[in-house]
Amino acid sequence: MKKKICLIGMGFALLSLLFLPLPLGARGEVKREFIFAQRLFEEEKFSLAALQFEKFLDTFPGDPNCDKAQYGLGMSLWNMEEYERAASAFEILLERYPESEWVDESLLQLGENFYKLGNFHEAISTYEKFIRDYPQSEHLPKTFYSLAYAHLRLEDHPEALKNFRKLKDEFPEFEYLPEVQYRIANLLYLTTRYEEAKKEYSTFISEYFTPEFLVQAYLERGDCNFEMGSYTEAAEDFARAGAHFWRGETLYYLGQYSEARQAYQQALEEPEKKWEVEARWGIAHTYYKEKNYAKAQDSFRHFIDSFPKSKFLPEAWLRLGDCLYYQNNLAQARKAYQKVIKEHPESRYVADSLYGMAY
Numbered sequence: 001m002k003k004k005i006c007l008i009g010m011g012f013a014l015l016s017l018l019f020l021p022l023p024l025g026a027r028g029e030v031k032r033e034f035i036f037a038q039r040l041f042e043e044e045k046f047s048l049a050a051l052q053f054e055k056f057l058d059t060f061p062g063d064p065n066c067d068k069a070q071y072g073l074g075m076s077l078w079n080m081e082e083y084e085r086a087a088s089a090f091e092i093l094l095e096r097y098p099e100s101e102w103v104d105e106s107l108l109q110l111g112e113n114f115y116k117l118g119n120f121h122e123a124i125s126t127y128e129k130f131i132r133d134y135p136q137s138e139h140l141p142k143t144f145y146s147l148a149y150a151h152l153r154l155e156d157h158p159e160a161l162k163n164f165r166k167l168k169d170e171f172p173e174f175e176y177l178p179e180v181q182y183r184i185a186n187l188l189y190l191t192t193r194y195e196e197a198k199k200e201y202s203t204f205i206s207e208y209f210t211p212e213f214l215v216q217a218y219l220e221r222g223d224c225n226f227e228m229g230s231y232t233e234a235a236e237d238f239a240r241a242g243a244h245f246w247r248g249e250t251l252y253y254l255g256q257y258s259e260a261r262q263a264y265q266q267a268l269e270e271p272e273k274k275w276e277v278e279a280r281w282g283i284a285h286t287y288y289k290e291k292n293y294a295k296a297q298d299s300f301r302h303f304i305d306s307f308p309k310s311k312f313l314p315e316a317w318l319r320l321g322d323c324l325y326y327q328n329n330l331a332q333a334r335k336a337y338q339k340v341i342k343e344h345p346e347s348r349y350v351a352d353s354l355y356g357m358a359y
Contacts, residue, residue: 030060034069041072050076067093067100074109087113104134108143120150141171148183161187178208182217194224215241226250245275248282257286281312288319297323314340314347321356 037052053073057066074089090110094103111126127147131140148163164183167174174180185200201221205214222237223246231250238247248263264279264286284299300320304313321336333356340353 046076046079067097071102083113083116141174178210182213198224261286293323314344318349
């Protein structure tokens, strides 16, 4: 999720306010009205500030500070999360005051409002215009950041990756650089470029340590290692991430069945029970691999009773039959094999069940 950046403050230095050559009393009224609106904004009374800026614009439409008031109106609405009205306010500023010193900030803030409204294509167009028109702006890093996230929300991973990389390379002092580094790694991971992703995750972990993304970085680097067959490294990463089920899977692939079973058991103890089915399935298989057929039999039977609609059910009946067979309980083994043949005739385990029946 994209971070909310407070992009631009009001920046209304009172000494810099310009006023038309009005009579002294009128000039004082203009100044008072503007200062009142600004102070409401600074006190975070955004609803009242918006009303006051609107009043200023309606009352003094020719004042040279109308662009500042229009910007203040837009920022007040932005902070009220009224993004459609805020976008309209910034569009008005861009149209009416093209020479204003607030044009660049307004253009960027318009893009931010489009983003908040979920109009990512418009946001991208606006950010790209800002980058073209204001290549020296101090707000350029934040623009690339928002542009990358807009592409990410559209699942345009190549463009998102390109802009995050550009941000990292050209603005190494950017305040959210650790997050940017994580996103680079994550996008490579999402596009199955596991070796590159692993390298970027390692950079993030060693150079850009931040708790916010650290667990996810270990988890995803672990999956990169798993997909590349580096199971020992994967197990270490999953352990650091507290991903007990996936650590169990990795240890299973390493043939460390007792350790895998312990990891699966830890997954079962997690309060959300996210991997309950898979962990129970893994435990049964560890006993089966160890040829502890009595324990495996109990585990497969428990699995069948606990998860009667599981996609693993046909294989569970087959493995139960095998466990019974290896313990010379041939009659019960035959019944288990028949369950596969009769109740799951389309299963790929029918052939093995027929083979078991024959013996």
